Amino acid sequence: MSKSGTFYSSSLGKKAIMALSGIALFGFVLVHMLGNLKMYLGAESFNHYASWLREVGYPALPHGGALIIARGVLIVAVLVHIWAAWQVTRQSRAARGQRYVKAHTVQADYATRTMRWGGVIILLFVVYHLFHLTWGTVHPDFVHPTTLADGSISAQAYHNVVAGFSVWWVSLFYIVANIALALHLYHGLWSLFQTLGWNHPRLNPWRRRLASAFALIVAAGNISFPIAVLTGIVS
Numbered sequence: 001m002s003k004s005g006t007f008y009s010s011s012l013g014k015k016a017i018m019a020l021s022g023i024a025l026f027g028f029v030l031v032h033m034l035g036n037l038k039m040y041l042g043a044e045s046f047n048h049y050a051s052w053l054r055e056v057g058y059p060a061l062p063h064g065g066a067l068i069i070a071r072g073v074l075i076v077a078v079l080v081h082i083w084a085a086w087q088v089t090r091q092s093r094a095a096r097g098q099r100y101v102k103a104h105t106v107q108a109d110y111a112t113r114t115m116r117w118g119g120v121i122i123l124l125f126v127v128y129h130l131f132h133l134t135w136g137t138v139h140p141d142f143v144h145p146t147t148l149a150d151g152s153i154s155a156q157a158y159h160n161v162v163a164g165f166s167v168w169w170v171s172l173f174y175i176v177a178n179i180a181l182a183l184h185l186y187h188g189l190w191s192l193f194q195t196l197g198w199n200h201p202r203l204n205p206w207r208r209r210l211a212s213a214f215a216l217i218v219a220a221g222n223i224s225f226p227i228a229v230l231t232g233i234v235s
């Protein structure tokens with residue numbers, strides 16, 4: 001097998017692939033949350049941002065072109081991330097039968113299970129979220145973007161979010177999914193720092209603080225949106 005083939009098939013190689021795709025996905029959820037904060041600046045600012053996402057790069061790219069590229073990168077990152085997680089799970093299951101991995105602790109088992117189930121919940125959430133706020137299929141009052149006479153795009157994302165989160169159980173689902181996302185980000189970032197080699201007793205408290213801070217910032221921002229709609233802060 002070639003050197004790169006050996007690297008990919010090793011457990012470390014797969015963890016590195018999981019870490020790289022994880023960085024891309026983490027970057028997306030952070031930027032997505034920061035962009036959504038525009039909701040607090042009002043309908044005009046939020047809708048303008050949603051329209052801008054479809055117009056950015058024009059005329060070098062067609063309308064929606066940058067969005068299609070970003071979606072492509074995102075889909076590849078999700079598929080690679082799931083594939084690497086699946087492979088690492090298979091390898092650790094196979095290794096468990098061998099005697100030298102007896103040191104597998106209860107804590108590591110708990111974290112691994114949290115990651116697996118958290119990943120499944122997040123995936124189900126993202127599928128629902130796309131049908132809800134991107135395509136509007138499962139949204140009771142969705143307004144699709146329209147192209148105006150001057151060629152610009154008018155998006156109604158603010159209305160879609162407010163009407164969507166006004167249904168309490170939809171908001172509750174978003175909140176639960178974002179708690180799962182926070183746990184996933186926390187454990188994921190903690191492991192990512194380990195994969196990057198930051199694994200020294202003196203660095204570990206900082207690893208924990210950084211992982212907690214990033215996970216909390218993303219979760220707090222995301223959870224604030226349904227709460228803001230349900231309490232009438234955003235209406």
Ligand code: HEM
Pocket residue numbers: 029032036050053067071074122126129130133134155157161174178181222223225226
């Ligand atoms: C409460 C928190 C969230 C709000 C308010 C929100 C809001 C939105 C809105 C309004 C859109 C449609 C954008 C548009 O078409 O103009 C969207 C798209 C999307 N969101 Fe979220 N989102 C949230 C959380 C998340 C999370 C946690 C994830 C991932 C784990 C996520 C992943 C996506 C994806 C993949 C798209 C599709 C992007 C595209 O290709 O157009 N969202 N979100």
